[in-house]
Amino acid sequence: MVVDELRKVLPSQEQVDRVFHALADATRRDILARTLRTESSVSALAHQYPMSFAAVQKHVTVLAAAGLVTKHRRGREQIVSTDIRALRTAAQLLDQLESIWRTRIDRLGDILAEPEGGAPQ
Amino acid sequence: MVVDELRKVLPSQEQVDRVFHALADATRRDILARTLRTESSVSALAHQYPMSFAAVQKHVTVLAAAGLVTKHRRGREQIVSTDIRALRTAAQLLDQLESIWRTRIDRLGDILAEPEGGAPQ
DNA sequence: CTAACGTACAACCATATGGTTGTAGATGAG
DNA sequence: CTCATCTACAACCATATGGTTGTACGTTAG
Numbered sequence: 189m190v191v192d193e194l195r196k197v198l199p200s201q202e203q204v205d206r207v208f209h210a211l212a213d214a215t216r217r218d219i220l221a222r223t224l225r226t227e228s229s230v231s232a233l234a235h236q237y238p239m240s241f242a243a244v245q246k247h248v249t250v251l252a253a254a255g256l257v258t259k260h261r262r263g264r265e266q267i268v269s270t271d272i273r274a275l276r277t278a279a280q281l282l283d284q285l286e287s288i289w290r291t292r293i294d295r296l297g298d299i300l301a302e303p304e305g306g307a308p309q
Numbered sequence: 310m311v312v313d314e315l316r317k318v319l320p321s322q323e324q325v326d327r328v329f330h331a332l333a334d335a336t337r338r339d340i341l342a343r344t345l346r347t348e349s350s351v352s353a354l355a356h357q358y359p360m361s362f363a364a365v366q367k368h369v370t371v372l373a374a375a376g377l378v379t380k381h382r383r384g385r386e387q388i389v390s391t392d393i394r395a396l397r398t399a400a401q402l403l404d405q406l407e408s409i410w411r412t413r414i415d416r417l418g419d420i421l422a423e424p425e426g427g428a429p430q
Numbered sequence: 431c432t433a434a435c436g437t438a439c440a441a442c443c444a445t446a447t448g449g450t451t452g453t454a455g456a457t458g459a460g
Numbered sequence: 461c462t463c464a465t466c467t468a469c470a471a472c473c474a475t476a477t478g479g480t481t482g483t484a485c486g487t488t489a490g
Binding site: 350351352355362363366382384385386387 | 435436437438439
Binding site for chain 3: 461462463464465466467468469470471472473474475476477478479480481482483484485486487488489490
């Protein structure tokens, strides 16, 4: 496992920024959903959206910078494939946040066990 | 449940955009993590970061627009609390995306089981 | 009442973002 | 070889973003 691979597994704040930012656009989420189903070329993707090829190309670049997709040449086409790991990283971070929240609820539970307490949820 | 509440449960694309955009900044993720642990005032939050009060205020506004936090007055302070639902919505969306991915893997399994198969769309 | 605190918000600035068009370089089809 | 296709990338533009400072307002402490 090379250093570059490590970066995907142990994401820096900047990497997390990139992943969520990549996900914060409906077109990019759609491109991701599409390529999760089937690999496709950038131009094939471009046909699906009411914008220029260059715009779609930029969206793919953003997804690639976030590690959500990878590109590889096949003939004259550039094939976009997904890398599920970046997606899982994001999901795990949300889980972590939710677990922080659950911990607080547990603490509230402790408080409830005592004489006085405010109702959670 | 009012219409405004419904909007949080059935998020529009714009709402999803806002949630992921809100999460795409390390300061905002930290504010969220902090308020998941303990409610705190905007000024208390502001003390934690190397930026102006106004900047932190803006970050809180972004989180609130995404529905990740809510604000309510307590005396002269504005208390920031979390709403776990928006976070769960984001997590669910990631799960959906991953499930699309798993479906493809299943289909690949089907294809392997059969002699020949072109997978349309 | 007055002063300090917490907040709200406007104005401003530099940079990023998301789109466009245009040009040029690979590559495969015929 | 020639041409159409796919890609890459630069230049440009309008708007959004993330920060600043400054001002004004509500509220609490003394």
